[in-house]
Amino acid sequence: MSHLFSSLRIRSVTFPNRLWVSPMCMYSAVDGIVQDWHRTHLTQFADGGAGLIVAEATAVVPEGRITPRDAGIWSDEQRDAWAPIVQAVHDRGGLAGIQLAHAGRKASTWWPWAAQRGSVPESDGGWQTVAPSAVAFDGFAEPLGVDAAGIERIVDGFASAARRAIDAGFDVLELHGAHGYLLHQFLSPLSNRRTDEYGGSLENRTRLLLRIIDVVRAIAGDEMPLFVRISATDHADGGFTATEAATVGEWAIGHGADFIDVSSGGLVAHQQIDVHPGYQVPLAETVRRGGRIPVSAVGLITAAAQAEQVIADGAADAVFAGREWLRDPHFGLRAAHELGVEVAWPPQYERARWR
Secondary structure (H helix, E strand, C coil), X not given: CCCCCCCEEECCEEECCCEEECCCCCCCCECCECXXXXXXXXXHHHHCCCCCEEEEEEECCHHHCCCCCCCECXXXXXXXXXXXXXXXXXXXXXXXXXXXXXXXXXXXXXXXXXXXXXXXXXXXXXXXXXXXXXXXXXXXXXXXXXXXXXXXXXXXXXXXXXXXXXXXXXXXXXXXXXXXXXXXXXXXXXXXXXXXXXXXXXXXHCHHHHHHHHHHHHHHCCCCXXXXXXXXXXXXXXXXXXXXXXXXXXXXXXXXXXXXXEECCCCCCCCCCCCCCCCCHHHHHHHHHHHCCCEEECCCCCCHHHHHHHHHXXXXXXXXXXXXXXXXXXXXXXXXHHXXXXXXCCHHHXXXXXX
């Protein structure tokens, strides 16, 4: 019996296995509108045996995009572009999630293969960024510290995006609170220097995230799973810690989230990370046990046996993978084959099932 290929039920959704596709930015949208390219990209994972496919970080407001080429869901036109992609995933037997995001001070940057680096000037299509405090990420333009009205706009943006995502047919919503983006910026004392009710204590630094969970849960109702991705450590002195992450995870579950997607880093350029296979799995285990909550693990999980062991050891309840799905969009089928697990294959691929 495989732990990795056991089913998992969260609210009304039953995931056929625990090997999932992590949200990965593709920088291929036009004015926030996803293209036919995204349809091909995401549906291939449904054919490949993924238990869940989470679409890339999708901006809830225009200024929340990481780059001008990011996907968005702040307009009905963007919602309507997502809908046929979600339907195509469903038609292939897959489950589709979306990661709702705001990049904060790490917004308005060049995409990875652009000739330039750093922040995009307004003359080239960039925009003024916002953050908890007017503290820039190294090498990026200085953000504006968001005021009370700006915080309400952010909360409203996540609420409206959640409604559009539901209308587009997504099965799972995920809030992006990791990798140095806006909600993570509020959580970490390295980027949050506020002295009001959104800064200082851990409770205050978590306030915005919990407000957003509250409004999104109200919109999603009782049946839809809600995930939260967090960076469990900043990998930097004085930053957000795994112990705090366990507490935040427990609070998030108490406010209506169902699952904590545990990653790390991304907040500061001087982070010190020992990157090796499965390097973030211990963080997931810490959050899972410290907060007594369901979590997923991610981070250089590239082999079937490795993913199986994560679940078997009780370190996490599911595994997200990224690069391995890009290398092999049929990673799920391959993993089942290697573990000797019988799963449903597309009939067109049956000839590859056993030999």
